């Protein structure tokens with residue numbers, strides 16, 4: 001027996017997001033209205049409707065994290081140029097479920113608790129370094 005959510009997860013893992021044509025295919029396959037597919041896709045943080053960048057940054061916007069200072073992290077990322085860089089995808093989340101670590105930021109699946117603006121400013125350029133190394137490696141391979 002095949003489950004709708006598993007099929008969506010397979011598509012998400014294959015493409016890095018849920019392309020519209022794939023969601024339409026799932027709608028037909030499971031005989032479920034496309035609006036239902038969209039509501040599932042937008043409810044769970046595991047799904048994205050847009051292609052994601054090489055690096056994904058989640059900032060928790062739940063109450064404990066905002067009280068701890070996460071409300072300014074988006075501005076920090078803007079200052080660092082992250083929000084304009086297609087290699088980075090910024091996705092705010094409501095509550096990551098790790099409130100004791102607030103404020104929480106998740107970068108490429110790794111959870112960073114007790115985040116501060118200064119830590120964020122140190123970590124994100126490191127991601128840029130990695131990106132530069134990868135790009136250089138690509139150029140060297142040519």
Ligand code: FES
Pocket residue numbers: 060061062063064065066094095096097098099100102103104
């Ligand atoms: S409010 Fe941020 S992890 Fe719960």
